[in-house]
Amino acid sequence: MKKILLLLQLILCLSAQSAFSQTTYFVLNVKGIVKIKKTGKILKINDQLSDKETLSFTSINDVVAVISTKNGRMILKPKQTAKSSELYCVLSEILNPGTGRLSSRSGSITNSIELENFFEKDSLYILGSTKKWISPIAFPMNQENFFFVRYTWKGETINKKLLYYNDSININKEDLYKVDGKNISPDETTNPTLYYKKGASTSQICLFTISFPNESKTKEIVTAFKQHKTSKGEDFIGELLPLLKDIYGKTEIDNVRWWVRKNIGAY
Secondary structure (H helix, E strand, O other): OHHHHHHHHHHHHHHHHHHHHOOEEEEEEEEOOEEEOOOOOEOOOOOEEEOOOEEEEOOOOOEEEEEEOOOEEEEEOOOOOOOOOOEEEEHHHOEEEOOOOOOOOOOOEOOHHHHHHHHOOOOEEOOOEEEEEEOOOOOOOOOOEEEEEEEEEOOEEEEEEOEEEOOEEEEEHHHHOEEOOEEOOHHHEEEEEEEEEEOOEEEEEEEOOOEOOOHHHHHHHHHHHHHOOOOOHHHHHHHHHHHHHHHOOEOOHHHHHHHHHHHOOOO
């Protein structure tokens, strides 16, 4: 009888150890359709997962951003070696560190190279709207000299002048993608290109690769991230930027600060 009791105690201890050794993760974002294999439930923001959980991915390009108290922010991607139509992976086996902390410097545009880097090199994602200072010596802006974006919409060439104030251009989705007083989807446009008009001459600068993430979805992501972080102020923004980079791509700190204050509140 004593041996049976000892055996039961040992089993209980091992079970407790196994439970305590599990790490809990909270979902911050899901790209694609990812399910919990056991239940078939589709993952969504704020779902809670154990690192022992098996996930079902529908594409090798699916990505899940998660966070835990123990390991911080991580990225889940299905293994490249999996070849089935549904990719089954144990969470603990596909953990990848998220992008590290990024520089908090935003910078200004002082020459044509910086201008091309800003608008064309690596697609820039803007939350809501943003302002960017441009050297008035390199690119003066007034009634005769200004920047504009040209794109094609339903076979029609559309030119949209970029608004400016105190040597800063304003980049706003509603201003850019409005035709005849109606908002249009950027997805309906093709060949967006930045131009600079100087007097009577017009020069093509570069491709216009600015994109605008869905604001409701972004608010949901940032709110969930804030719930699981204790950092405040600039430390919080510094940790938020890499998350946004992993999800969207390049963002700018000044734009992120402004958007968080407006949509999330004090940070």
